[in-house]
Amino acid sequence: MLVYLIRRLAQSILVLLVMAVLVFVGIFAVGNPVDVLINPEADLQEQQATIERLGLDLPLHEQLFVFMGNAVKGDFGRSFLHGEPAMEIILTRLPATMELAVVALAISLVFGVLFGLWAGLKPYAFSGKTIMAGSILGFSLPNFWQGLMLILIFAVFLGWLPAGGRGETTEFLGMRVSFLTADGWSHILLPALNLAIFKMCLVIRLARAGTREAALQDYVKFARAKGLSPRRIVLVHILKNIMIPVVTVVGLELGSMIAFAVVTETVFAWPGIGKLLIDSIVNLDRPVVVAYLVLTVFMFVIINLTVDLIYSVLDPRVRLAEVKA
Amino acid sequence: MSEQTAPLEPIASDLSPEAGFAETPWRRFAVEFASSRLAMVGLLLFLGIALAAIFAPWIVPQDPYDLAQLDIMDGQLPPGSASLAGYTYLLGTDDQGRDMLSAIIYGLRISLLVGSVSVVIALLVGGSLGLLAAYFGGAVDSVIMRVVDIQLSFPAILVALILLAIFGNGVDKVIIALVIVQWAYYARTVRGTALVERRKEYMEAASCLALSHRRIVFRHLLPNCLPPLIVVATVQIAQAIALEATLSFLGVGVPITEPSLGLLIANGFEYMMSGRYWISFFPGVALVLAIISINLVGDQLRDILNPRLKS
Numbered sequence: 001m002l003v004y005l006i007r008r009l010a011q012s013i014l015v016l017l018v019m020a021v022l023v024f025v026g027i028f029a030v031g032n033p034v035d036v037l038i039n040p041e042a043d044l045q046e047q048q049a050t051i052e053r054l055g056l057d058l059p060l061h062e063q064l065f066v067f068m069g070n071a072v073k074g075d076f077g078r079s080f081l082h083g084e085p086a087m088e089i090i091l092t093r094l095p096a097t098m099e100l101a102v103v104a105l106a107i108s109l110v111f112g113v114l115f116g117l118w119a120g121l122k123p124y125a126f127s128g129k130t131i132m133a134g135s136i137l138g139f140s141l142p143n144f145w146q147g148l149m150l151i152l153i154f155a156v157f158l159g160w161l162p163a164g165g166r167g168e169t170t171e172f173l174g175m176r177v178s179f180l181t182a183d184g185w186s187h188i189l190l191p192a193l194n195l196a197i198f199k200m201c202l203v204i205r206l207a208r209a210g211t212r213e214a215a216l217q218d219y220v221k222f223a224r225a226k227g228l229s230p231r232r233i234v235l236v237h238i239l240k241n242i243m244i245p246v247v248t249v250v251g252l253e254l255g256s257m258i259a260f261a262v263v264t265e266t267v268f269a270w271p272g273i274g275k276l277l278i279d280s281i282v283n284l285d286r287p288v289v290v291a292y293l294v295l296t297v298f299m300f301v302i303i304n305l306t307v308d309l310i311y312s313v314l315d316p317r318v319r320l321a322e323v324k325a
Numbered sequence: 326m327s328e329q330t331a332p333l334e335p336i337a338s339d340l341s342p343e344a345g346f347a348e349t350p351w352r353r354f355a356v357e358f359a360s361s362r363l364a365m366v367g368l369l370l371f372l373g374i375a376l377a378a379i380f381a382p383w384i385v386p387q388d389p390y391d392l393a394q395l396d397i398m399d400g401q402l403p404p405g406s407a408s409l410a411g412y413t414y415l416l417g418t419d420d421q422g423r424d425m426l427s428a429i430i431y432g433l434r435i436s437l438l439v440g441s442v443s444v445v446i447a448l449l450v451g452g453s454l455g456l457l458a459a460y461f462g463g464a465v466d467s468v469i470m471r472v473v474d475i476q477l478s479f480p481a482i483l484v485a486l487i488l489l490a491i492f493g494n495g496v497d498k499v500i501i502a503l504v505i506v507q508w509a510y511y512a513r514t515v516r517g518t519a520l521v522e523r524r525k526e527y528m529e530a531a532s533c534l535a536l537s538h539r540r541i542v543f544r545h546l547l548p549n550c551l552p553p554l555i556v557v558a559t560v561q562i563a564q565a566i567a568l569e570a571t572l573s574f575l576g577v578g579v580p581i582t583e584p585s586l587g588l589l590i591a592n593g594f595e596y597m598m599s600g601r602y603w604i605s606f607f608p609g610v611a612l613v614l615a616i617i618s619i620n621l622v623g624d625q626l627r628d629i630l631n632p633r634l635k636s
Contacts, residue, residue: 262482267594
């Protein structure tokens with residue numbers, strides 16, 4: 001186990017390092033931020049001073065060295081655009097993205113399991129088939145267009161919900177959050193739904209397959225023979241057993257939800273880190289792009305590491321195969 | 326049907342008297358494919374979309390990127406409006422008076438081009454690497470598959486965003502990014518199949534004949550690994566088209582001069598708030614139809630080509 005742990009940890013650190021170098025060198029090759037940042041009317045001396053202040057006059061490998069040294073300390077430089085430390089800007093935006101992802105996860109889990117249970121109990125009924133057809137459609141719709149259509153229906157035609165923005169926020173544990181006010185809820189509903197639909201379809205399929213399998217098991221027959229009410233059989237006995245794969249998959253998908261939030265945040269003008277990334281790419285705001293990517297890669301490396309370690313505890317075969325290879 | 330064709334094709338009926346025609350693998354494949362009506366609808370839909378995209382310049386009512394043909398007075402007309410020149414804008418016009426139907430057909434052209442070219446290149450790259458990994462094993466295998474594992478642990482959209490943040494806009498750059506995102510799927514698929522095939526007797530026979538590595542890999546191993554690869558490639562075309570549209574919508578994909586469906590949808594976004602939905606709506610419908618038709622074909626291919634699903 002220790003060998004496996006060390007190998008896996010070393011691999012994670014290597015991935016993180018390689019990605020950081022790739023991202024930094026790659027972003028370095030894109031456009032010249034000096035053109036965007038410096039007032040074109042400034043004279044040559046002022047321009048030179050700005051370039052030196054930003055450290056852009058050093059050769060690439062020295063810039064990389066400085067960058068890596070600072071990155072370890074969590075310092076990714078100041079945003080060219082906002083003048084504040086890049087990591088700080090991202091961290092102030094992070095709660096908005098997290099809130100969106102958590103609400104979306106809750107929606108996909110609750111409705112996905114409910115619809116999946118229903119479709120699994122009545123696989124040949126019209127309602128069950130409709131749910132499955134709907135889940136196939138949910139898989140096929142491009143996420144951004146689906147968001148536009150939600151806006152078109154609920155904001156433009158019906159006028160029930162606002163089309164974008166975050167609405168009223170309140171202070172909660174030192175973060176600005178939306179979920180404590182009615183206005184905040186009305187703003188978060190559409191973007192969260194948009195982010196949730198794809199995962200919900202995934203959960204529906206898992207829950208349906210699990211239910212169909214569980215319904216034939218002996219413990220369900222026994223519960224029925226014991227005279228338990230159908231409601232209790234479904235909500236207690238079957239539900240508990242289908243939740244294992246559902247929770248595993250959904251836990252794994254939390255990371256990809258944060259990645260996909262880029263699309264939803266752009267469509268709904270939700271002020272999270274995804275929208276920040278797109279704005280920063282367009283404005284050539286290097287420090288913010290690099291900081292976002294390093295943070296996200298870090299997050300994924302941690303998630304993947306955790307998942308692998310948990311699997312290796314649950315299933316010794318994983319560990320053995322890895323050490324042998 | 327067999328009675329009608331039998332007298333016309335006596336040679337064929339000799340070979341296979343019951344079926345009425347020679348049962349070649351291709352014919353059997355076609356018959357099996359046609360057994361699903363949904364798959365046939367998907368195939369016809371996809372062929373229609375592809376033909377429209379290929380022959381776009383000859384079938385569109387208006388060249389959407391020839392400024393001389395555009396009339397700003399026709400801007401933002403709803404679907405079914407008549408133009409100043411007299412013909413009908415079936416799907417309305419955008420802010421510059423561009424016929425949306427023509428713009429969509431041209432957009433499909435770019436979307437399908439990006440999707441199919443990237444899939445073909447990724448298929449070649451990923452397929453070859455997967456074959457090499459399985460055939461040679463050892464260090465080659467572990468290096469290639471480790472890279473595959475690491476890449477697949479990140480969501481495709483994140484990898485594509487990183488790459489395009491580095492490369493910048495452009496059709497060629499989107500294609501490169503999509504290839505890098507996709508190759509790992511093919512490598513993994515081919516390797517899995519090839520590992521099973523490698524142990525079969527025909528491979529042993531080929532080695533005993535002292536054939537060259539190249540001949541064994543490409544003439545013996547590769548053809549037997551194709552079926553799952555074809556299925557993955559079909560589904561990946563739809564994925565690639567959707568991903569390209571997403572990236573273009575976000576403004577990091579194709580440039581404004583070569584608007585794909587994603588960019589058309591992005592352009593219509595600002596007008597949607599005031600109820601002029603058609604500028605975003607119809608390109609999206611075209612995109613969804615393209616994706617669904619490809620997925621329907623892919624589903625049926627998977628059912629036919631996967632021997633485990635056959636009873």
